[in-house]
Amino acid sequence: MSQVFDKLLDARGLNCPMPLVNARKEIGKLDLGQVLKVVATDRGSVADFQGWAKVAKNVELVGQETESAEGANVYVHYVKRTA
Amino acid sequence: MAELLNHDVWTAGDLLSRLERRDKFFVLDVRNRDEFERFRLEGRSPVPAVNVPYFEMLELGGKDDMLDSVVAYVERDLADQLPSDLPILAVCAKGDTSEFVAQGLSCLGYASANLNGGMKTWGEYYATRAVVEAPDLAIYQVGRPARGCLSYMVASAGKAIVIDPLRHLHPYLGLARESSLTIEAVIDTHGHADHISGGVALATATGASYYLHPYDAIHPIDVLPATIPYEFIRDGQTFPLGRHELEALHIPGHTLGLVAFRIDDRYLFTGDSIFIRSIARPDLGGKAETWAPLHHRSLRRLLDLPGEITVLPGHFSSLDEADETGRFAALLNDLKKRNDGLVVLQRESEEGFVRYLLESLPKFIPEYVDIKRVNAGLLTPAEEDAATLELGKNVCALSQAYAISEGVRR
Numbered sequence: 001m002s003q004v005f006d007k008l009l010d011a012r013g014l015n016c017p018m019p020l021v022n023a024r025k026e027i028g029k030l031d032l033g034q035v036l037k038v039v040a041t042d043r044g045s046v047a048d049f050q051g052w053a054k055v056a057k058n059v060e061l062v063g064q065e066t067e068s069a070e071g072a073n074v075y076v077h078y079v080k081r082t083a
Numbered sequence: 084m085a086e087l088l089n090h091d092v093w094t095a096g097d098l099l100s101r102l103e104r105r106d107k108f109f110v111l112d113v114r115n116r117d118e119f120e121r122f123r124l125e126g127r128s129p130v131p132a133v134n135v136p137y138f139e140m141l142e143l144g145g146k147d148d149m150l151d152s153v154v155a156y157v158e159r160d161l162a163d164q165l166p167s168d169l170p171i172l173a174v175c176a177k178g179d180t181s182e183f184v185a186q187g188l189s190c191l192g193y194a195s196a197n198l199n200g201g202m203k204t205w206g207e208y209y210a211t212r213a214v215v216e217a218p219d220l221a222i223y224q225v226g227r228p229a230r231g232c233l234s235y236m237v238a239s240a241g242k243a244i245v246i247d248p249l250r251h252l253h254p255y256l257g258l259a260r261e262s263s264l265t266i267e268a269v270i271d272t273h274g275h276a277d278h279i280s281g282g283v284a285l286a287t288a289t290g291a292s293y294y295l296h297p298y299d300a301i302h303p304i305d306v307l308p309a310t311i312p313y314e315f316i317r318d319g320q321t322f323p324l325g326r327h328e329l330e331a332l333h334i335p336g337h338t339l340g341l342v343a344f345r346i347d348d349r350y351l352f353t354g355d356s357i358f359i360r361s362i363a364r365p366d367l368g369g370k371a372e373t374w375a376p377l378h379h380r381s382l383r384r385l386l387d388l389p390g391e392i393t394v395l396p397g398h399f400s401s402l403d404e405a406d407e408t409g410r411f412a413a414l415l416n417d418l419k420k421r422n423d424g425l426v427v428l429q430r431e432s433e434e435g436f437v438r439y440l441l442e443s444l445p446k447f448i449p450e451y452v453d454i455k456r457v458n459a460g461l462l463t464p465a466e467e468d469a470a471t472l473e474l475g476k477n478v479c480a481l482s483q484a485y486a487i488s489e490g491v492r493r
């Protein structure tokens with residue numbers, strides 16, 4: 001099940017907090033209603049994106065997926081700009 | 084971006100020394116709230132702490148850059164909660180994000196430090212202390228201070244037996260190398276629920292045999308046999324070691340196959356039966372009512388041992404249980420007077436003691452069922468999952484053991 005998105009942010013190989021810091025910057029560049037797809041290898045990003053979406057007034061977490069590629073997990077987050 | 088300013092970096096070893104010395108410092112923990120609740124820094128004395136997840140600092144600080152957000156957030160929203168006269172230790176899961184936090188605090192004039200490697204490194208830190216180090220007998224207590232897990236390497240005449248090795252093998256292999264010891268046997272006192280055993284892996288790495296009581300080679304909840312290779316331990320069996328021997332005492336209660344080991348009338352490795360402040364819980368196999376009377380009988384058996392025997396437990400619940408040298412050890416006679424569970428045991432009938440046990444059960448930890456599966460070879464987690472399963476302090480003792488640290492949290 002793949003979500004529709006408008007922009008892709010590759011945060012693979014980045015440690016906490018960079019996937020979230022970079023996603024936050026990218027969201028600011030999107031139009032209202034657009035969706036950013038973030039691909040990360042940091043497992044902690046799953047809970048962190050959930051927590052961030054609750055605090056941030058301008059984003060909604062519209063989906064999360066875990067994909068396994070060659071034994072390594074990739075964590076995918078879909079974030080929509082709402083304000 | 085603000086300039087990189089000087090802040091301190093504490094290793095896990097530095098942190099342990101400070102906790103043992105009761106140094107005063109304050110913790111700013113930037114993990115998620117549930118991670119913070121499940122696994123906190125605890126010392127001999129309470130460690131004051133505040134928890135603000137880093138994504139809240141980032142969002143509410145409102146800057147593009149993490150460091151700038153930390154500075155803005157702390158200055159505006161957190162300054163009134165931070166002491167100005169104590170060092171502030173920034174803590175996160177792996178030590179990268181807390182680096183920004185320590186830097187930000189330093190920019191604002193606080194004496195700050197970063198916990199190197201974060202709670203992951205602290206949780207996997209090992210401390211080794213010699214309980215006795217004589218030419219004919221050495222006993223090393225190898226512990227994970229953050230988890231409250233204790234294991235032992237017993238050595239005599241160049242040979243060693245390892246009791247309850249924990250998940251990482253480097254402390255045992257390192258000690259064997261440094262002291263020119265050959266590890267001849269690896270023993271688990273029981274099938275552990277709170278941590279992943281290093282037993283089979285250590286036996287494989289050293290060519291030693293791995294021993295377990297057969298009752299604990301059946302997962303108590305799945306009722307499935309273990310797939311790991313092991314040799315049986317039976318009650319009264321002796322394991323020769325140089326000029327000494329370890330004698331097995333089958334003491335079911337915490338598990339059905341729990342075994343304690345004694346060296347003469349000098350040392351008693353109690354596994355999960357008698358700890359320093361408290362005793363083990365009987366419910367982790369899901370059969371508390373059935374196992375509690377067994378636990379009672381087994382503890383009585385241990386109480387009948389000579390009072391001058393030194394108890395070396397499998398766990399502690401608080402660093403405060405250590406003696407002044409940081410070792411978790413006490414004479415049985417001494418524990419009869421100050422161990423909560425043993426005091427009740429000596430006072431009550433079997434019925435009264437069973438009631439006490441059942442009324443003192445801490446919350447059941449769901450992960451413990453899976454950890455027992457891992458230890459029986461019924462489940463094989465990836466490294467990251469293994470670390471997550473083990474996260475936090477063990478909860479193998481009755482609830483009284485935690486009352487003190489719980490009490491100060493509020």
